[in-house]
Amino acid sequence: MDTAWRPGLDDPDGPPARRDMTVRQPGADTGPQTDPAADPDAARWFATLAAYAPAPAFVRDGDGRYLWVNAAYARLYDTEPDEIAGRRVEEVDPPQDAAVFRALDRDVLTARRPVRHSLTFRHPDGSPGQAVGHRFVLESSGGPCVGGIYSDVTGHTRTLEEKAAVDEEIHALRERTGLAVVTVGPDGRVERASGGAAELLGSSRGALEGSVAVDHLDGEADLRSLARAWADLVNGRTSRCSEVLRLRVVGGGGRLLRADLAAVRAGGTTERVLAVLTPLGAPTPERTRVSPLQLRVLTLMAGGQPNSGMASRLGLSRQALDYHLRRLRKLLHAASRPEMVARAYTLGILDATTWPPRATAGVFHG
Numbered sequence: 001m002d003t004a005w006r007p008g009l010d011d012p013d014g015p016p017a018r019r020d021m022t023v024r025q026p027g028a029d030t031g032p033q034t035d036p037a038a039d040p041d042a043a044r045w046f047a048t049l050a051a052y053a054p055a056p057a058f059v060r061d062g063d064g065r066y067l068w069v070n071a072a073y074a075r076l077y078d079t080e081p082d083e084i085a086g087r088r089v090e091e092v093d094p095p096q097d098a099a100v101f102r103a104l105d106r107d108v109l110t111a112r113r114p115v116r117h118s119l120t121f122r123h124p125d126g127s128p129g130q131a132v133g134h135r136f137v138l139e140s141s142g143g144p145c146v147g148g149i150y151s152d153v154t155g156h157t158r159t160l161e162e163k164a165a166v167d168e169e170i171h172a173l174r175e176r177t178g179l180a181v182v183t184v185g186p187d188g189r190v191e192r193a194s195g196g197a198a199e200l201l202g203s204s205r206g207a208l209e210g211s212v213a214v215d216h217l218d219g220e221a222d223l224r225s226l227a228r229a230w231a232d233l234v235n236g237r238t239s240r241c242s243e244v245l246r247l248r249v250v251g252g253g254g255r256l257l258r259a260d261l262a263a264v265r266a267g268g269t270t271e272r273v274l275a276v277l278t279p280l281g282a283p284t285p286e287r288t289r290v291s292p293l294q295l296r297v298l299t300l301m302a303g304g305q306p307n308s309g310m311a312s313r314l315g316l317s318r319q320a321l322d323y324h325l326r327r328l329r330k331l332l333h334a335a336s337r338p339e340m341v342a343r344a345y346t347l348g349i350l351d352a353t354t355w356p357p358r359a360t361a362g363v364f365h366g
Contacts (some may be wrong), residue, residue, distance in 0.1 A: 012105050051081075056131070059138060059148040062109060064089040067145060078124040078153060097121050101231050106147045108135050112144075118153075129154040180277040184213045186234060186270065197277055200257075202250040218246040218254040225260075232268045233263045244348075244360055256280040256348035256360070280360060281348030290331065290349060295359045297324055302341045302350055302357035 041288070050057060057075035061064055065088050077092065090098045100119065108115055114136035121129045133150030174181050180197040184190055193208040201208070201216070208216075217226065225243055232238045240262045245284045246254045260276045300310045311321045325340075332347070334340040343349070344350045351360045 014153055050066065053149075055133070055149050055151055056086060057147070059145055059147050060089065060105060061145050062105070062143065064098075064105065066092070076121075076123070076129070104135060108137060108146055109144055112137055119150075123154075127154075130157050134238055180211075180279075182208070182275045182277065183264075184273045184275060186272065188213055188230075191272060200277060200279060201247060201255070202283070207250075214361045216247045218248045229261060230273070233261060233273055236263075236265075236268070239263050239265075244280065247277075253283050278349075280352065282346050290328070294324060294331075295349070297321070297328065297355045298340065298344045298350060301337055302344065 033297050051070050053070055054072055056076055057070045058066060058073050059068045066084050066086065069081050069084045071081060073086055077084065084092055089101050092098075093101060097120075104115075104117070104119070114134050116132075116134050118130060118132040121131065123129050129152060131150040131152050131154075133148060135146060135148040138145045138147045173179060174194045174196075178196040178199075179194060180200045181194040182190055182197050183192040190208050190213055193205050195205065198205050198208055214226070226245060228242045229243050232241065240260070243259045244256065246256050247261050249255050256279070257363065258278045258280055260278070262274045262276075263270045264272045264274055296314060297310060300313060305313070307318065307321060307325075310316075312319055314321070316324075328340055329335065330338050332343040334343050341350075345352050348360050351358050
């Protein structure tokens with residue numbers, strides 16, 4: 001085997017290779033070429049650069065025999081350059097891969113022009129790999145050879161595939177489940193709204209996206225509460241929180257929602273806030289306000305307490321309890337105890353996610 005085709009493997013302090021390694025483009029007048037072998041320093045520099053280049057590179061003759069590979073190419077096979085140089089491609093690669101590589105070599109030698117392409121291969125552990133690069137003709141005194149230089153993009157390709165899978169999952173979660181999701185930028189404007197969010201608020205994506213998020217709040221108490229939560233999120237004091245909010249709906253009125261907020265960070269900085277909205281009741285023309293005592297009555301009633309038990313626990317006479325029950329029937333437009341409890345849950349006055357019964361946030365206090 002002619003070791004002149006193995007730059008970087010020779011003694012770096014010894015004489016440089018003296019074989020013609022000038023790269024020529026067939027069919028074009030490229031003018032005078034500089035032969036690296038004509039200058040000992042240039043040849044030695046070229047040998048070192050090629051040997052230590054991070055891109056895998058090889059030279060094979062027309063019979064598929066490796067004349068030279070660099071260290072990066074050898075690492076693809078978990079070996080050293082000396083273990084590959086001098087062997088045929090069929091001795092190094094699996095039969096299926098070797099057949100593909102030999103066919104590519106023949107195409108390049110026949111066309112006499114460089115080709116940029118991608119190829120798949122198997123790593124020594126059997127895992128699939130992918131590389132992109134160029135394959136070209138190298139003219140030499142011993143006849144035309146095939147040179148190639150590639151980048152192993154296996155990890156990059158896998159990362160892109162995993163990212164695409166995650167993007168698809170997120171898209172399915174946002175757009176196909178009906179989940180109400182809103183993304184709010186650091187400037188407080190809605191960057192993106194799912195179809196479920198638009199439907200929940202009786203609006204459209206176009207109307208929501210670009211709007212100021214707090215403009216959709218109904219009530220100063222909601223604004224103050226959300227402002228505190230927002231400050232904690234954007235300043236990194238917390239990564240998630242939940243707030244009960246009343247939002248305006250198109251056509252008038254409002255809707256009570258639970259907003260589960262999560263900070264989306266990059267480099268330690270909050271870039272946006274993701275909000276998942278869950279309805280706690282039906283849309284109402286106006287805010288339903290009940291007193292703290294009326295909240296306790298509703299809570300005990302939802303827990304199954306009889307009138308006598310409620311009066312005893314609240315320290316009320318039967319007449320006083322009957323008065324508050326009449327007020328609640330009128331306020332909730334309900335004719336019976338079960339209907340009052342049902343309306344309290346429907347309007348979001350009572351928290352439908354907990355047991356024993358508990359009032360939702362104190363935004364209902366009048």
